[in-house]
Amino acid sequence: MRTQILKPPLSAGLGLLFTLPTAYFILISLLKYVFGLPGLFDAAQPILESWGIKESVGWNINLLILFGPLLSLLFNVSSILSLDWQGNREDLNIRIRILKKWNNWFVIALSGLCLLTLFIYLVGENCR
Numbered sequence: 001m002r003t004q005i006l007k008p009p010l011s012a013g014l015g016l017l018f019t020l021p022t023a024y025f026i027l028i029s030l031l032k033y034v035f036g037l038p039g040l041f042d043a044a045q046p047i048l049e050s051w052g053i054k055e056s057v058g059w060n061i062n063l064l065i066l067f068g069p070l071l072s073l074l075f076n077v078s079s080i081l082s083l084d085w086q087g088n089r090e091d092l093n094i095r096i097r098i099l100k101k102w103n104n105w106f107v108i109a110l111s112g113l114c115l116l117t118l119f120i121y122l123v124g125e126n127c128r
Contacts, residue, residue: 011079015072015107022065022114030055039050069111076104076111 006014025048032041052060082097 006075006079008079008099008104011075012101012103012107014109015076015105018064018068018072018075019107019114020068021061022118023110025065026114026117056116069114069118072107072111073115076108080104080108 028040028044031037033037048061055062055063063088080099080101082099084095084097087092
């Protein structure tokens with residue numbers, strides 16, 4: 001049995017579409033707060049505030065920033081991972097196949113890096 005939610009090129013495109021807002025937000029935040037270059041953040045701040053960046057998590061840009069990379073990761077992993085199994089009374093044969101689709105691997109790495117950055121920020125901001 002082979003299950004595949006999306007074809008690999010489509011899932012790479014959708015994953016990139018879901019991950020890029022988070023990656024851009026992380027990049028402009030790092031540039032402003034770590035490196036002291038506020039240009040991009042200050043230029044994007046009015047748009048982000050009109051989209052609800054200062055509000056709590058709800059139906060606004062915060063939801064896309066938090067769950068976009070996770071959705072991207074799930075789409076891309078499910079499109080390159082193939083699980084085949086056959087079973088009878090005596091044994092169960094399971095075969096896991098991973099496709100070498102480099103676009104999907106790039107999106108998986110980017111969304112994983114975004115999720116790791118958000119997790120480190122969560123832990124660092126709330127632990128004292």
